[in-house]
Amino acid sequence: MKKRIILTGFRGSGKTTVGEMLSERTGLPLYDTDEMVEAECRMPIPEIFSKEGEDAFRRAESKVIRELPAMPCIVSTGGGAILNPENVMNLRRDSLVFLLNVSPELATMRISGSERPSLTGKPVGDEAAGLISRRMPYYRMASDFCIDAGLSPEEICDRIGGIMNYGPCTVEERTAAAVFFRNSPVPEDLRERTLSRIGLAGAVPFCAIAGNPCLHSKSPQLYSALFARYGIDSHYTYMQAEDIRTIVEVMKTAGMKGLSVTIPFKEDVMECLDETDIHSQKIGAVNTVLNSCGRLYGTNTDWIGIREPLRDLKGRNAVVFGAGGAARAAVYALTDLGKDVTVINRTVERGLALAEHFRCSFSPPGDFRPDETEIVVNATSLGMGGKGSPLAEDQFRSHMTVFDLVYTPPETPLLKMAKKAGCNCIPGTEMFIYQAAEQFRQLFGIIPDTGEIREVLQR
Secondary structure, eight states: OOEEEEEEEETSOOOHHHHHHHHHOOOOOOEHHHHHHHHTTTOHHHHHHHHHHHHHHHHHHHHHTTTSSSSOOOOEEETTTTGGGHHHHHHTTTTEEEEEEOOOOHEEEEEEOOSSSSSSSSSSSHHHHHHHHHHHHHHHHHHEEEETTTTHHHHHHHHHHHHHHOOOOOOHHHHHHHHHHHHHHHHHHHHHHHHHHHSSSSOOEEEEEEEEEOOOOOOOHHHHHHHHHHHHHOOOEEEEEEOHHHHHHHHHHHHHOOOEEEEOOTTTTGGGOSSSSSHHHHHHHHEEEETTTTTTEEOOOHHHHHHHHHHTOOOOOOEOOSHHHHHHHHHHHHHHHHHHHHHHEEEHHHHHHHHHHHTTTTEOOOOOOGGGEEEEESSSSGGGGGGGOOOOOOOTTTTEEEEEOOOOSSHHHHHHHHTOOOOOOOOHHHHHHHHHHHHHHHHHHHOOOOOHHHHHTOO
């Protein structure tokens, strides 16, 4: 085995027992981060908590994780280690991360009577249920594969060995997924790399951008650079099809880890998912899908990509052009910033529906009032490929901030005219940078530096 095997999960999931058994089977050394913390602090964990507090424990935990050997080994982690993105970054490098997924009931049964101190002051069962619920999103982000902790240690070790040697899906499943990619309209070199990764016998979690069209996306280049930066053995490709359901079925068949969802599937994909978070529910659109523990989870990072570049603007009156998924994210972000938002869309019914959903204003394009508008967000596809603009040249004012969510080309016709009029211009690459950083965290548990993403996009 050329990789480290990282075991994560809540207390009582069996990490220590499974780690010892895996170490015996493989001959690889076992590192238990809780034991390493006790050695570092020269006292048992209950004593660390009582004398120095949880913060001291977490600092020591991060230190021993940073100092783990880079060679192949087995690592059993503490239940809260994955709450720190720095820990996740250090654990993920040249490793495969397995989540031992334990139910609150089973965890309570296994840890009752433990000397470990309570983190919440609640009864064991209540604490286990609350902490597992709060930590599960982080466990899903930080792990590559999920295994039911209710299985026997022998069965869990068998599952891990099977994934390491043969991958997460059967030969039949890999063959079925390969048919989709073999007929996919992507560059030949990328198609061959994708087919090669699907055909590998070992564990190779991979992701894709899903849309129609989506071949313009720079996500594959970005993710490849981030994988190299953080030592993650993964792959990212395009998945272009007429129906998002086809893409989602291939995702499940191939055991893929995640999808970045783009036009026109951000709303339709919600019907294919098992669970969505509060942000995507309020927006009514999903741009990020995570496949974990046999379920598909959806969230929306577009709104963060829109909010962050606008965060420090003092202007209050904002106009959003469009009524699709990107427009929904834009209205949600602007509302979160306390702006007064007006939706403008050519199709009155869609525009009105969006405005009513967020309880903001709607106007047809002919009623746009440039003198009263301080922030303009283009959430339509106009400008993609360098063609079209939602505004005419005489509708710009120098007091405006113009944010075009289209990022190919970097300077769209809208931004060219806005720049000429003396407006503050925000290119779509800024949205891409911030939403991609959050999306990478949602899929891999690591917060990448936005400067690194910007550098990749400028290459």
